Amino acid sequence: MGILAGQVRRSAGSVYDVKVDGATMRCRIKGKTLQVEDRVHAPIAVGDFVELEVDRYQENDGWILRRLQRTTQIDRWSRKHRAMQVLAANVDQVACVTAPSSPPFRPRFIDRLLVAAEHAGVDCLIILNKVDLGVPAAVTERIADYRRIGYRVVDCSAATGAGVAAARAAIGRAVTLICGQSGVGKSSLLNAWDPSLKLRTGAVSRKYDRGVHTTINAELLELGDGGYLIDSPGIRELELGAIEARDIRHRFRDFQRWLLRCEYSACLCDGEPGCAVRAAVRARQIHPDRYESYLRLLREVQARDRERAHA
Numbered sequence: 001m002g003i004l005a006g007q008v009r010r011s012a013g014s015v016y017d018v019k020v021d022g023a024t025m026r027c028r029i030k031g032k033t034l035q036v037e038d039r040v041h042a043p044i045a046v047g048d049f050v051e052l053e054v055d056r057y058q059e060n061d062g063w064i065l066r067r068l069q070r071t072t073q074i075d076r077w078s079r080k081h082r083a084m085q086v087l088a089a090n091v092d093q094v095a096c097v098t099a100p101s102s103p104p105f106r107p108r109f110i111d112r113l114l115v116a117a118e119h120a121g122v123d124c125l126i127i128l129n130k131v132d133l134g135v136p137a138a139v140t141e142r143i144a145d146y147r148r149i150g151y152r153v154v155d156c157s158a159a160t161g162a163g164v165a166a167a168r169a170a171i172g173r174a175v176t177l178i179c180g181q182s183g184v185g186k187s188s189l190l191n192a193w194d195p196s197l198k199l200r201t202g203a204v205s206r207k208y209d210r211g212v213h214t215t216i217n218a219e220l221l222e223l224g225d226g227g228y229l230i231d232s233p234g235i236r237e238l239e240l241g242a243i244e245a246r247d248i249r250h251r252f253r254d255f256q257r258w259l260l261r262c263e264y265s266a267c268l269c270d271g272e273p274g275c276a277v278r279a280a281v282r283a284r285q286i287h288p289d290r291y292e293s294y295l296r297l298l299r300e301v302q303a304r305d306r307e308r309a310h311a
């Protein structure tokens with residue numbers, strides 16, 4: 001039998017579920033045929049298109065021979081594996097799911113995901129789920145700023161159903177990576193959009209006020225209405241993947257019009273004289289919280305670069 005082509009729908013350790021025509025095959029990577037790139041945790045990610053051959057003895061099993069070129073990839077630095085990790089490949093869009101409380105609203109996390117998406121060249125929309133719990137004024141204020149700087153935000157509640165259809169419509173038919181902290185309701189939303197998915201959901205821990213990591217593996221799901229969504233495990237810490245320190249400032253949409261006016265074209269907006277971004281923060285044209293997120297990301301990437309230079 002010849003070489004088949006398929007798309008990776010799910011990855012669990014070294015086993016990948018690959019959709020080939022109508023069927024799902026359980027695949028592993030064949031020998032050393034797939035070059036493992038330096039410092040990349042896994043060579044294959046959910047969403048990847050691959051070529052494979054059928055196992056000689058098990059017709060439902062296959063061997064991945066080659067990964068096709070990716071159009072996009074969303075990656076992060078995995079501290080645990082000390083390597084880059086691709087969260088998903090070939091996605092058109094990221095939906096950042098967040099909640100006003102339970103688990104607590106974390107704009108720092110949203111900013112990290114927005115930067116990762118901007119860096120990958122894909123659009124990102126924000127879904128504020130669990131609005132039935134009430135939205136504190138501080139959250140409303142931050143959400144208003146994301147709208148002001150040009151991100152689409154939709155409010156909904158998977159629990160009551162309010163706004164659920166509007167959120168689904170906002171995502172449209174793009175292949176979308178659903179991302180967010182554990183417990184914000186990613187899987188619940190997918191179930192609300194298509195009850196036949198029957199994804200597992202788990203209550204937020206009362207003691208720690210955070211999710212319990214119910215979803216273990218990322219999975220590309222085909223919804224009844226034709227959409228393709230990737231449900232993913234909750235992320236505790238989203239450290240930026242392959243990005244240069246000097247590029248981070250360009251991934252903040254709200255900085256763009258000011259960056260042009262910085263005295264130095266290589267301004268990292270970190271205390272240099274004549275920095276227009278800093279001036280805009282002082283003038284409240286840029287939200288101070290966004291600038292704080294920027295500084296943290298800058299420091300993190302700079303520290304990692306130093307670590308590597310000495311490794």
Ligand SMILES: Nc1nc2c(ncn2[C@@H]2O[C@H](COP(=O)(O)OP(=O)(O)OP(=O)(O)O)[C@@H](O)[C@H]2O)c(=O)[nH]1
Pocket residue numbers: 129130131132133156157158159160180181182183184185186187188189200201202203204211212213214215216232233234235
């Ligand atoms: N009050 C309220 N609770 C919700 C809502 N959506 C989901 N939940 C609850 O929040 C908890 C977490 O939901 P999940 O869908 O498992 O969250 P998740 O984001 O998939 O979490 P991980 O898989 O751990 O990353 C569950 O107890 C849900 O019932 C909502 O709109 N309002």
Ligand SMILES: [Mg+2]
Pocket residue numbers: 186187188200201214215232233234
């Ligand atoms: Mg889940």
Ligand SMILES: [Zn+2]
Pocket residue numbers: 259262263267268269270272274275276277278
């Ligand atoms: Zn500057």
